Amino acid sequence: MTSKVPFYISVALLIIVGITLSMFRHENYGVPWTPGETRQIWDIEAKIEFVGLGKPVKVSLAVPHTQTGYTLINESSSSPGYGVAYVNTESGRRAEWSVRHAEGPQNIYYKAQFLVDPQAKVAQIPPTGAIEKPAFDAPVESAAIALIERARQRSADDVTFTRELIKLLNDAEGQNASLLLNKMSKVEIVDKIxxxxxxxxxxxxVIELEDGRRRQSIQAMNQVWDGKQWILFNPQTADQAISPNILIWDESNVSLLDVVGGQNSQVFFSMIAQEVSPQQATNDKVQADGLLNLSIHSLPLEEQAMFKTIMLIPIGALIVVFLRVIIGLKTSGTFMPVLIAVAFVQTQLVTGIVGFLLIVGTGLIIRSYLSRLNLLLVARISAVIITVIMIISVFTVVAFKIGLTEGLSITFFPMIILSWTIERMSILWEEEGPKEVVLQGGGSLLTAVLVYLAMTNPYIQHLTFNFIGLQLIVLACILLLGTYTGYRLTELRRFKPLIED
Structure with missing residues (x-):
């Protein structure tokens, strides 16, 4: 008989290493055990994409600086082969990259770290020079004058004037506003008026800070000088409550991105939030080094946002192992519920459950017809995959047409897994009957819901992403559960008659 001592030693080592790494991360980098305990830092990454034309290239990007509510604590650039410089121009701070020769697709990364700092104060630069009066066509000018007169009657100063002007532009019944909106966007109208x-x-x-957001584009807003500071306005809504997670990126009022020597240029923003200690934030200890450089925190932010979901999968696996080994819950497929739960995270729970039942139910009906054709397994599975794609397409279009925009997220379901699930349940129906299909299907759905609840828990999300050592502890727990050979809880009902006797 093989000794299990080495196994238990390995499990103990996994737990010890996992706890040690987590303690090291907490003590040396100030990451809290629970979310929301300490200061927040935003890692924001701008990804510049363009196609080089085989000649010298110069790229200029407007970059932010410390502003009210946010302190810039670090900035860096990743651009192999390019020279980089941060310059102060008349229009504001800019990052400039240059290279003698660039051809084909090019990617440049700029990363800035902002500390959420309510005490951050910046010297406001007042406007200088005369205001150039724009020229309008006669009908447009008449509409603009009418809006100005109406807004001026309802206002007391420049700030309230702007607020009333935006309200008029968002009035669906205003003829003057409709005329202007046919010519320009709301942001341009407010600026010109x-x-x-x-x-x-x-x-x-501006960019809206949202944890895990990827490939976000910059939004245009208006700022008005009230005599002491610049006040931000969002002309897209009559509600002038500006979100506190708005970061002003480009104050140049000229251009966000300039590329000389390239074409098809564009810039996208990815961001992720980190919780750190106040001392660590103020002392600028956020810079990754040592062991941290070997972790996912050294990856680009777009990949980090993706890993934030991937790191939750081991928690789902632990739940599945516990439910199957200890509880004895039956599921259709071993880890299919985990993948379904990941889809639920994207679709939201109610929408995901309804979509799952509709797809699987419709797929079983179609699969029952395919079974009569006596097709080979590969052809049958391929037909089911195509059928699932068609079902998802039809349900998505129907949901959109009737106004259920939540139905658009049904495309996040893993089509291959759903196809195998339908095939598996169909065979199970033929061999074991509908009762077994309901048991395994219901068990899969219940497991997926429990995994979803764990994956969306903010504490679990915080721990799995910030403490890589937790993955080793989860692995050790799964290994220990794998050695369990006792009765499952659902099997104890078989012995109920013995207890009664």
């Missing part, structure tokens, strides 16, 4: 009314204002580019 304010200039026409000789009110100091400018356009700024």
């Amino acid at each position: 304010l200039a026409y009314a000789q009110i100091p204002a400018k356009l700024v580019g």
